[in-house]
Amino acid sequence: MKKNIQLTALLITTNLAYAEVDLLITDATIISPITQSEVSIKTNHWLSINEGRIIEVSDKAKKPPAKKIINANGQFLIPGLTDSHTHLRTMPGLLKTDKDAPKMQTAYLKRQGSNYLYYGVTQVVDPANTAQGIASFKELNMSPNAYFCGAMPIYQGYSAQGIKYQHLNERRPYYVHQHGDPTHLNTPSVNSLHEAQAVVKRLKKDGAICAKIFLEDGFDKATNIRLINNENVEQIVDEANRQNLPVMVHANATDMHSVALNNHVDILAHGIWNWLDEHQQGDDISLALPKNVQRVADGILTAQTYYQPSLNVMRSLTDVMVPNHLDNPKYKTVLPSWQISWYTSADGQWFAREMLSGWQGLTQQQKIDYLRSKQINGKRVLNYLYKNGGKILLGSDTPPAPTYASQPGLSTFWELQDMHDSGVDLVGLLASATINNAKAYGLESKYGTIQPGKIANILLLNSNPLVSVDAYDDIHSIILNGNAHKREIFHIRNL
Known part of the structure; x- marks a missing residue:
């Protein structure tokens, strides 16, 4: 028997x-x-x-x-490949007041997933979306597997500027209220949804794979944006740990990275290209970092915090100002001729004009050179971190602003090239796009290796x-x- x-x-x-x-x-x-x-x-x-x-x-x-x-x-x-920083809702550079905006937006959304797939991106993470938004993305033609993080801005803070308080619940469903907010404009039941710990529990229940906070008090040296208070950050991190959710932080300056590290976050969603009072010294990415920048970089290394350089941000903000940039033949892999024609039209150049305005009398080339110096800053920090064992993630932040120089898939490929140019060797590059992203976002059982x-x-x-x-x-x-x-x-x- x-x-x-x-x-x-x-x-x-x-x-x-x-x-x-x-x-x-x-x-x-x-x-x-x-x-x-x-x-x-x-x-x-x-x-x-x-x-x-x-x-x-x-x-x-x-x-x-x-x-x-x-x-x-x-x-x-x-x-x-996993691109762990994408924005899937809007055509890059779209002028919403254009008479053809709805038609352009519809056509773009329908093919967006295919653009990513053409460049080998089979997973995307949108750190500022919702379950409904991800479902809509998946419904529109063939697309990568998509995930979202619950983004938690504050009233009048970065990503929520200009939104009236009584509309925040609808437009930023995971916003966090804090002392001084006009909470009387909402019902007690709505206010209770937006206590820091309650928001983290809710976004986890909704299917988010991470919690995102914004540490941004203003661009460059400006301090004109309301900042989330440290008590809320601590509560978010504590609750996210209980919920087994990584905490992702928008930050790009040395001071904001320091705040993030002090609160033991898991993922830094932008590289350090804003050095505040420190000045970069030429184009050599292997030069020693300024003392304060190295201090922050060493903090990242000590904490083994995942670092997403997102070099595409400064590159695409620069390239939108470069004459004839759209002549690059690579754009013809992801952009139809009608879209290139619109981008080169007077209406399509609206963001380029906005980027070139002001600057206190600098020439166009001086403006371009200034932003390129910021790119070098980011590359130097990445070079230092990678050579010293930092944990690097591929995330293009496509698009980081209404710049047509950041297109799905193509920007991911250019991000890989820029990371390699910054000193990330080819083994590390593969890991950043696969196993590192899988581990950082709790997706290791699904992706990252061939097993x-x-x-x-x-x-x-x-x-x-x-x-x-x-x-x-x-x-x-x-x-x-x-x-x-x-x-x-x-x-x-x-x-």
Whole structure:
């Protein structure tokens, strides 16, 4: 009897091992990150996928039957990329008063997901969205798997400026009220929803994967924006820890990063390009950091806080002022001709004019050079952090402002290039876009590596990403939730 049971178990196991799968990829070089400095490389391997999940990674001669087979011919399989700082609601650079704005917005939203997929982004995180907003994104054509963070601005603070208090609940559902707010304009029941701890519990219940706060008192040296008080920050961090939610912080200046570190946050959502009274000394990114900047950077290293350089922010704010920037042929991979034409029109140039206005008599080139110096600041901090073991995340912040120089997918690729130019080697670059983001946002059980059980969001590359950053623009196929798609179908000419 015992022998029969063992034989039956063996037969069941054998049948399961060789059951038909949805997709089999053969003869692949599988590159999967282990840590930020170590990768697993498996040559001549096959990978099986069923019901959207990776089933097996092996080099055994015996392979399962499959409904679809792809011969990789030695090409490279890597995990799909995560861009952990995106804004999915509005066409970059849209002028809302334009007569064609609704039509442009609709067309953009319909293809936005495909733009990301063209550049290998199979997961996105929008740190200022809602469950409803993410559902709407997923409904519009094919798109990456999407997640959101609950963004918690304060009345008259960054991301909530100009909104009347009685409208905050509708327009910023996770705002946090604090002492001095005109709470009499709301009912007690609404006010109770916006106590710091209550907001964190609510956004977790709504499906947010992190809690986001804003530490921004004004751009550059300005201090004209209301700042969240430290008591609220402490309550948010404490409750987020209880809810097992990472806390993500908008901050880009040394003083605001210091506040964030003092409150033991998990993710810094912007690089330090604003050095306040410190001055950068040329274009060499390997130069020693000024004393105060290094102090903050060392605090990031000591706390092992995840750091998202978002170099795309200053790059795209600069490039919108550069004459003929839209002539870059890369834009033709994600932008239809009508959109490029509109961006170059008088109406489409509205934000470029806004960026160029003022500046106390500086020439256009001086303005561009000033913002480029801020880019160098951010690159130097990234260089220092990465060389000293900092935990780096890929997050493009697309778009960071109404700048047409920040487009879905393309900005992610340019962010990878800028990070590499800043000293992040190719192993660290892969980790920042995959395993690091998965760990930082609590998605490690789903993404970040090529292992059985993970969601089958995978890229088949023609080139080796451990040889050149350009491999991320040499994609053969995108496997999304187990379904394989040739990259070309996501090119703008095919949408």
